[in-house]
Amino acid sequence: MKLLARLPVLRSFSVPGVPYRIKSSSGVASLDSADFEALSRDVPEHFNFAGDVLDKWSQREKDGKRAPNPALWWVSERGEEVQWSFEELGLLSRKAANVLSSVCDLHKGDRVIVILPRIPEWWAVTVGCMRAGIVFAPATVLLTAKDILYRLQASKAKSIITNNALAPLVDSVASDCHFLKSRILVSEDRREGWMSFHDLLRAASDKHQPVKTRSQDPMTIYFTSGTTGYPKMVEHSCCSLGLGLVPAGRYWMGLNPESMIWGLSDTGWIKFIFGSVFAPWTQGACVFAHGKLQFEPTTVLKVRISSSSLTTFSRSPGASVIYVLSHLSSYHFKSLKICLSGGEPINPETMEHWKAQTGLEIQEGYGQTETTMLCATLTGMQVKPGFMGKPCAPFDVQVINEHGNPLPPGEEGDIAVRIKPKRPLGLFTNYVDDPEKTASTERGDFYITGDRGLADEDGYIHFIARADDVILSSGYVVKAFIILTPAYQSHNTEKLILELQEHVRKVTAPYKYPRKVEFVQQLPKTISGKTQRKLLRKKEWGEA
Template sequence: MLELLAAAMRCLLKALSIVSLHASLRRSRQLCCQSSPAQTPFSYELMKQQYRPEVPEYFNFASDVLDRWTEVEKEGKKPKNPALWWVDGDGEEVKWSFEELGVLSRKAANVLSGACSLQCGDRVLLLLPRIPEWWLLNVACMRTGTVLIPGTQQLTAKDILYRLQKSKAKGIITDDSVASAVESVEADCQSLKFKLLVSEGHREGWLSFKDLLKNAPSDHQCATTKSQHPMAIYFTSGTTGAPKMTEHSHCSYGIGLTVSGRYWLNLTSSDIYWNTSDTGWAKAAWSIFSAWSQGACVFVHKMPQFSPPAVLESLSRYPITVFCSAPTAYRMLVQHQLPSCTFNSLRHCVSAGEPINPEVMAKWKAWTGLDIHESYGQTETVLVCGNFKGMEIKPGSMGKPSPGYDVKIIDENGNILPPGKEGEIAIKVKPTRPLFLFTCYTDDPEKTKATVRGDFYVTGDRGLMDDNGYFWFVGRADDVINSAGYRIGPFEVESALIEHPAVAESAVVSSPDPIRGEVVKAFVVLTPNYISHDPEKMMKELQDHVKKATAPYKYPRKMEFVQELPKTISGKIRRTELRQKEWRRY
């Protein structure tokens, strides 16, 4: 009798656990699958009180959010916006509803788990331009539990080799433009088991995604992923050493970015949202979770390179309601202001990636009647601070803290500084680490540990908070260069330069630029055999060399040849001295 009673109790507890899990999932889905009320008067304090997401033990954005929007769509309770709307600028378009995205992503998931033999937890590198398959494969990786590692197509063979070796990725997915670079290094990548080509036609040694997708079944059982299981890894540049692997879980992005969708982007299921970010950056993934959590349409323009005329024409031609781009893009757009362009559907504009100039904000508002709502975040975080829709904007400020974080300004000892005092921007992680912060730097516990000072995660950025709780960006605490939203580590550029026989040593720092905010500048000491060379030709040769040795966007746009570099007593180059000298010139 006692054994029967114990068995009955175990069954009851299991049932209660399942009910509790389902209830928690429902609450998470309600947060994700409920559009923000666009017309509701905004209250920052009310937002902080209302944003209380629950994180269940198990969570997968594909099944728990995207599939839920498919159900809402079928019930006729959602506006007839597509989930994805892609255009190529030459008249070709692709539109997928949530249901179509679901069917295609299940087929793609079967390709990954079938022909590619990927299992939950395996890693795969994805290098694709702005084509529909990039978004499709993001969702397919969620469904299979594959850890996705996005990268820009500007990566060189050397960059790809480093990422494949460091991550131990089981496969790589790319197109013809990168295939040759992959083939040149694959022999040195022991973990690489497959290469998947997303292009027309066939290539020897590669699987054809289009052929496999066409024949794949459309039924697929989504992987059971815990909320804290790894979902994506982003390589991010640092001051010294090669790029680090920044790991995010299923909940950090899948649930954590709902605050961006609801309050910063102010999205509803009626909106069409366009973010111009390169697919290699975390900001592109932000758009997936921020937009689709609210049932909004993700608009994509193929645009191989940023083109102000193409952007302005698209904002005029398509019913885009919410627009996001880097400050560099806005600076270029106001310079290309066209009187014939009217943005009849546009209602909300945001900016991220770097500080935006108040003058640019003023010009944009004078032209469009719309404010630009600036925000602040990192590859390691979700939205840290933002100028939320309906909040008073202080031009030049990154806004107020996201309700997902407790943000402070601290000193070198981890003490909280009062308003008006400059220090490091930090997020409180003790006694409880926020769920919406990166998990770790993969396989690098020392660098992960180094991000914590006292009770805080330190961002590496300096700023201050004013008396009204608004945060203001001052600059990087380290030497990382933020050029047009691209983070560039000086070590990577210096390593590329030193490979050239003309370079004895170099120091790379940021230099102010009216369009990009700041650009890469290299101070170069030449070897004796090259001192007499023409400086202009030498600079061009070194720039071309860097473009080939590493990702082209990292090349030094400015260069100065010097006899020696300032150093500490221990022989370390004083980049800080060079950077300060450079910024004082302008």
């Protein structure tokens, strides 16, 4: 199947035989309602992203029909660089597929947990899984032993791939994981009970035919953040991300084979694979990544934003605030054209500061672990501070009431996606082993996102809050409001804050600790005694 000939294109890069039309008005690329339907209707019966997309770009490289950008450009903390062409990515991922299938005895549909930082091996492993039809479940490197145990038991994963830092935690819980058959260590060091990924990769054959996977076969599982309970397992099919992110890559990120995108996100969150695998590589663009685990704005600015290569930059709103405070005006933005923000609403003042210091607008996007890009401010669209943009193909996004009926502009309701008469491409398959939770997300003809919002007269969507009032900040950052008992009211508050933060790190996970702490006399309560977190949020944002 000549998949690349079927993908949509924009302006400078032309491939014949696109499956739907591109319309342009004042430089804005868009799709009409018929094109929405085509995106879901024309899904092929079989689809394997590694074979049907990546291998096609590899062939274009060999034929001299692609810009001489690498597919992956990675820089370590020490400044060491790795650049892989699509051909090199293909070779290494074929070897990885052989390691997983031949040595680890994993087969189509088997599950593997992947806990790696931003290192080149992460891409080799995940693409290798795609080739072999193995379902991979990425996870953040900030997990605790308890988190790892839950994920191994819930997923029934037969293998886990991680590094030296996480291997001891895996060993501490492995005896309780009866499905776990193999442990693979990505390190030059050796560890008892673990196989060396590097040794296996060097010895593996580079001959491998992609497994013939159906478009609706499972490809990956992502665990939700688990803010209100145990994390849910969100399953995506082979086509939902690989084809469902085509519009985001082209129309939101503005990518083509001459582009380079840098997305700042943890490998364990689905946003990472959005911006560092599927969206850019459907367009033949270069993915840039930096290996530094801890976020440092000065490093980011000096390394790539002011370089001559970067064209698209994506990060969380929390990071945006830090950039503004880092005196952006002292840096030169040579090739940067598009700045993206997703994961939570961005402060309008931050957007204004960013534009004043860089000359560039921030284009917001909105999606979930369960979806691809639902809404966005596409390239060329008017930026409306406070609004996430308009619905993106192939989603029909509406704000609905409790009866499942769309609401008029300006009225608050549930942000929802139409799933009948046909479920759109890009939506998750189900919550694994939880049919009741899966069914609870449906209301009439719609999938309920769990977010509240409203639409304006122009169709832009404004996010208000989670329906269950979950606190969102930088993906997984919160502020704690704490009432002190009399015994602690005389304590040194700065020392107490540090002790509380350390306690949360130990009993939950390092990434869940509150970055900000405020001691208060009382918390706002409802009549039933529930804390009104919405009022706390308004107080924090100066709206009370």
